[in-house]
Amino acid sequence: MEDEIASMAALVGASVSGAKAMTATSGPGYSLMQENIGYAYITETPLVVVNVQRGGPSTGLPTKVSQSDTMQARWGPHGDYTAIAVAPSTVTDTVTETIRAFNLAERFRTPVTILLDEVIAHQRELVALPKPGEKQIIDRVKPNVPPEEFEPFAKTARGVSPMPAYGEGYRYNVTGLTHDSMGFATADAEEIKAKMDKLRGKIMNYTSEITKLRVEMMDDAEIAFVSYGSASRAALLAVALARNVGVKVGSVQAYTIWPFPDEELREYCRSCKKIIVPELNMGQIVHEVARVLPPDTEIHSLQRYDGEILTPMQLLEKLEEVM
Amino acid sequence: MTTAEKKKPVEKQKSDVILKYLRPKKKMPHVWCAGCGNGIVMSAIIRAIDKLGLSKDEVVMLSGIGCTSRMPVYLDFNSLHTTHGRALAYATGVKFNRPDLKVIVITGDGDGMAIGGNHFIHACRRNIDITAILINNNIYGMTGGQGSPTTPSAAISTTTPYGNAEKHFDPCKLAEAAGASFVGRSTVYHTPQLEKMIIDGISHRGFSLLEVVSNCHTYFGRFNRRGDAVAMLKNFKETSVTTTKARKMSPEELEGKRIIGTLHEDDKTEFCDEYQKVADRLQGDK
Numbered sequence: 292m293e294d295e296i297a298s299m300a301a302l303v304g305a306s307v308s309g310a311k312a313m314t315a316t317s318g319p320g321y322s323l324m325q326e327n328i329g330y331a332y333i334t335e336t337p338l339v340v341v342n343v344q345r346g347g348p349s350t351g352l353p354t355k356v357s358q359s360d361t362m363q364a365r366w367g368p369h370g371d372y373t374a375i376a377v378a379p380s381t382v383t384d385t386v387t388e389t390i391r392a393f394n395l396a397e398r399f400r401t402p403v404t405i406l407l408d409e410v411i412a413h414q415r416e417l418v419a420l421p422k423p424g425e426k427q428i429i430d431r432v433k434p435n436v437p438p439e440e441f442e443p444f445a446k447t448a449r450g451v452s453p454m455p456a457y458g459e460g461y462r463y464n465v466t467g468l469t470h471d472s473m474g475f476a477t478a479d480a481e482e483i484k485a486k487m488d489k490l491r492g493k494i495m496n497y498t499s500e501i502t503k504l505r506v507e508m509m510d511d512a513e514i515a516f517v518s519y520g521s522a523s524r525a526a527l528l529a530v531a532l533a534r535n536v537g538v539k540v541g542s543v544q545a546y547t548i549w550p551f552p553d554e555e556l557r558e559y560c561r562s563c564k565k566i567i568v569p570e571l572n573m574g575q576i577v578h579e580v581a582r583v584l585p586p587d588t589e590i591h592s593l594q595r596y597d598g599e600i601l602t603p604m605q606l607l608e609k610l611e612e613v614m
Numbered sequence: 615m616t617t618a619e620k621k622k623p624v625e626k627q628k629s630d631v632i633l634k635y636l637r638p639k640k641k642m643p644h645v646w647c648a649g650c651g652n653g654i655v656m657s658a659i660i661r662a663i664d665k666l667g668l669s670k671d672e673v674v675m676l677s678g679i680g681c682t683s684r685m686p687v688y689l690d691f692n693s694l695h696t697t698h699g700r701a702l703a704y705a706t707g708v709k710f711n712r713p714d715l716k717v718i719v720i721t722g723d724g725d726g727m728a729i730g731g732n733h734f735i736h737a738c739r740r741n742i743d744i745t746a747i748l749i750n751n752n753i754y755g756m757t758g759g760q761g762s763p764t765t766p767s768a769a770i771s772t773t774t775p776y777g778n779a780e781k782h783f784d785p786c787k788l789a790e791a792a793g794a795s796f797v798g799r800s801t802v803y804h805t806p807q808l809e810k811m812i813i814d815g816i817s818h819r820g821f822s823l824l825e826v827v828s829n830c831h832t833y834f835g836r837f838n839r840r841g842d843a844v845a846m847l848k849n850f851k852e853t854s855v856t857t858t859k860a861r862k863m864s865p866e867e868l869e870g871k872r873i874i875g876t877l878h879e880d881d882k883t884e885f886c887d888e889y890q891k892v893a894d895r896l897q898g899d900k
Contacts (some may be wrong), residue, residue: 293736297703300696300733304707307694308674308715312707330697457674457692457708458715464637464687466695475641475687 299327309456329368355598450493512541529606649843651802651828662812699730738792759833795820
């Protein structure tokens with residue numbers, strides 16, 4: 292396609308006509324896609340978008356590492372909606388999380404963002420690719436009623452309406468205008484609220500199907516690193532080294548960063564008095580951590596935004612400083 | 615047309631054809647002003663599709679934002695009412711995934727030539743089998759009569775109250791230069807020719823740009839003293855000449871005239887066909 296706006300548009304067109312569709316971009320391209328990602332949110336169109344994060348704003352640091360688009364993955368397009376975003380930390384993760392992203396997109400009829408750090412996108416690691424049939428694959432639910440009874444955006448028990456492909460006999464209207472359950476624009480307060488509640492509810496009532504964390508050494512931890520993406524690799528090594536000298540430190544890595552794993556984080560960090568949040572930005576997810584954990588928890592933001600990676604040594608230095 | 619339909623009285627048959635293609639549930643009345651040319655274009659599209667014998671299920675109709683872009687919502691096809699200017703990019707995704715479907719894009723001069731200008735030239739360049747019907751009323755109607763890329767120089771609009779200092783696009787020339795393999799122009803006065811052009815455009819394999827000159831008497835007509843809807847349609851009659859007639863006219867005689875008919879047609883390969891060839895070649899190499 293001619294640009295990222297068009298790519299995202301073509302993706303929606305491919306998805307409503309029955310395809311599983313994905314595109315990949317970085318920084319400014321992700322900004323350009325936002326308008327039509329918003330269209331995918333309101334029309335409940337499954338698709339996957341990969342954003343390899345770079346430093347910004349604007350053209351910024353095209354080949355340097357960053358984690359500064361975590362909030363854009365949550366709040367990119369204008370308006371209200373609930374987003375799903377995943378953050379792999381290795382090349383193997385990238386394979387598993389891409390499969391998971393497609394499954395989540397199809398299950399919840401929504402765009403899913405894969406947030407990659409530049410170092411992971413450019414990394415070469417050994418990967419064992421799954422064999423066909425080895426991984427669970429979820430496909431969107433198709434309607435099983437006759438076309439004349441079909442209600443394209445109906446409220447259903449699992450929060451998501453069945454979705455036919457164009458050409459299958461269910462001729463319905465898809466619009467970016469806030470619409471009723473038949474897919475027609477509405478200005479009715481009750482219908483508007485029902486649509487908005489559906490966009491939130493279909494995800495927030497099912498977070499246990501979406502949340503994924505890796506928890507290491509947290510049983511007796513007094514201090515924890517809460518991280519995602521490439522920073523988690525530094526955190527795992529830092530925890531191993533600190534444990535060698537008897538420091539009660541653990542690591543919680545979020546694979547799903549949106550919706551944010553509120554309850555799980557509270558549960559895993561219940562014995563922690565101090566939390567360190569290492570991020571390749573000026574402090575984004577740290578605010579979510581602070582929102583979730585009890586007010587008497589000491590939250591420390593470890594920020595790096597000079598285009599270089601966070602190293603285990605930096606994490607250990609921070610650990611020493613807060614202890 | 616089936617034998618049963620042919621037996622019906624002519625008048626009844628006409629309205630039956632229109633009703634057959636309107637969405638049964640909810641969507642009327644439409645948003646268009648009384649006398650708007652959009653209705654004329656919509657009925658011409660319906661008659662063309664009916665004559666072509668396409669099934670409703672195989673037609674996907676897309677649009678962007680604006681008065682004209684409301685059209686797909688009223689029609690009983692697969693409809694995708696997209697973001698401003700982007701319908702051709704959405705349509706590319708639909709057509710590329712399902713080359714068997716008939717993809718029609720309804721756009722206007724604001725939607726298609728301004729915000730959607732980039733997608734327009736690239737859809738032409740690819741020569742993807744999409745029929746784009748650009749209803750040109752020389753102004754942004756829905757948002758209050760702002761100047762568009764086809765507002766003529768010196769014309770009055772909400773954003774050019776002292777006369778437009780810009781030059782305007784000729785959508786047909788732009789499409790041909792960008793690579794569209796079928797280009798035609800009609801007006802909302804010349805309905806039989808309009809209907810035939812839509813049939814030709816949909817039947818053509820490749821990108822078709824069909825410009826339909828239409829009236830926004832509410833804004834363009836009022837601001838520029840062109841009179842009501844009827845007066846504007848009469849003006850389209852008086853200022854348009856067919857391609858056949860135009861060939862016999864001197865440049866002086868053609869001054870201020872609009873040429874209607876098929877302006878360009880070629881048989882360059884269509885994008886989905888070309889892509890399939892690449893795929894077949896690669897699979898053959900295995």
